[in-house]
Amino acid sequence: MWATIRAGLLVLTAVVLVGCAAPAAKRGPDGLALDLKAEGSDGFVVLKVVSTRPVSLLNPKWQNIAVRSTGGQNDELRDLTPPYSMLGANYVPTESLYFARLKAGEYEVSSLGSTGAGPGLLLALMMSDHASMQKRLPRFNVETGRLTNLGTIVYAPELDKDQPADIVLLSGPVGQRAALQDLRDEGGTAALPPLGGGWGAPPEESAESLKRAREMVSMVSHRGSAISGGTFIGGSHLGQILMRTGPRTWVRESLDTLNRVVFATRLADGTLVAGMEYGRYQIKRPGGTWEAHKIGSEKGRVVYIEPRADGSALFVAGDAKTTRVWLKRGGLDHASDEITQVAAFGTPPDLLLTLPDALIVAWNETGILRQSVHHRIDKNTLKLTTYKESFWVVDWQYRVDGSVALTRQNGMSGYRSVSLDGARTWITANEPGYLGGFWLDANKGYAFGVSPGFSTVDSLLQVTSDGGKTWQRQGGPLVAPSVGQLLQVDGQELVALAGHVVYSSIDQGGTWQRVFPVPQAGR
Secondary structure, eight states, X not given: OHHHHHHHHHHHHHHHTSEEOEEOEEEETTEEEEOOOOOTTEEEEEEEEEESSOXXXXXXXXXXXXXXXXXXXXXXXXXXXXXXXXXXTTSOOOEEEEEEEEESEEEEEEEEEOEEEOGGGOEEEOOOOHHHHHHHSOOEEXXXXXXXXXXXXXXXXXXXXXXXXEEEEEOSHHHHHHHHHHHHHHHTTOOOOOBOOEESSOOOOOHHHHHXXXXXXXXXXXXXXXXXXXXXXXXXXXXXXXXXXXXXXXXXXXXXXXXXXXXXXXXXXXXXXEEOSTTEEEEEOTTSOOEEEEOXXXXXXXXXXXXXXXXXXXXXXXXXXXXXXEEETTOTTOSSOOEEEEEEESSOSOSEEEOSXXXXXXXXXXXXXXXXXXXXXXXXXXXXXXXXXXXXXXXXXXXXXXXXXXXXXXXXXXXXXXXXXXXXXXXXXXXXXXXXXXXXXXXXXXXXXXXXXXXXXXXXXEEEXXXXXXXXXXXXXXXXXXXXXXXXXXXXXXXXXXXXXXXXXXXXXXXXXXXXXXXXXXX
């Protein structure tokens, strides 16, 4: 243990000695203000980094990249995306964007870094060693007055000895387009410098490298499953949609983008819908191809999309500070810009419950009182009502019988509650409940109990047949860095998310097998 801490402190000292590349952008309330004035032999560099899972507990994305010139000059590129706060941890960003000014010359990437708590809450500086970087990433050139587009680096943190950390460089057209699109989305309409420079080796972006990068994804946003007719469907990094078609049988849809899909669903007519960052969404009609759209001036992530009976469509989008609800009267794929913001409020959009007649966005306020703010949007009148509840929302589910099951937190314990009137009032139980619940109906439910260890958590499957009055332990533990959450349960399979990894059990919790990321033994 102490050797790990000493090593981390030594590396931290080394990072302090690295100079910071001249900033070429400053973050403001409306995004990045780009400083495109080049002095002397200055050139510019843009790079996107996608981590397929959080790099560390406190800092889930890469914060800095150390580069070294052939002349021995050390510089550090710093992430320009909004800072992460654990207080808004319903959504965990793992993408980084770098845009900096460097002197013209040849450089190598010497390390990627992010400080934060690692396994066992030890101080960890998550960095790749110099020798490994030289093998994985070639040198690159910066030219005076030009923009060097380095494309996209995809990084998968280590899972176990059979699946160590991995890096894929996407430096061809797809990876470069992703980096440039993020820079334009953040930096507005400013004219960028002409392209020049680049990696010293030929661009690496074969179909095989892109396929390998996409097999590394495992974080799944599954909200769209609630309106997909019983099919489990989830969005993930690198433009991926994952659909379960049977026990341990999945179909993968790949969009022509490297953006994260934060919402995905399949409508009754077979249409696929995907919501992404920067107000973007895509649709794919049966037999058609993916079509890209954007919600007006929206720059946040699109977390929910629902067509309405009158042909219009509702959208919920937002960021770490604000939720915005939009109405598009022309429907999902209408070419017109007839879109109106019908509600906005000052909390993130991620703790969302969808009901037949309403959308409810909750926000757990910090403090010992365990209170939450709820914003309720009536789907028919589009009227917004805001009120407080005397509990934190851990998870909630609209059940097939029309009731709502809630796991709430009061004090340090979780409890179960049920609403029979659309989450307006709650019937509460005073005995502690279990986490990550999934209900087949009002009586049959599955959840996880927790047995914490030093660096992992045992999620212990619990089953009830009487609406949660009594629970029975079933099967073996699901061992992961964090507590499990059940995503899908049917008569054949249990699907759970734990430690941002997807697991499956086909023997009612007796054993668990990793599904995503795709196992790559021996790599």
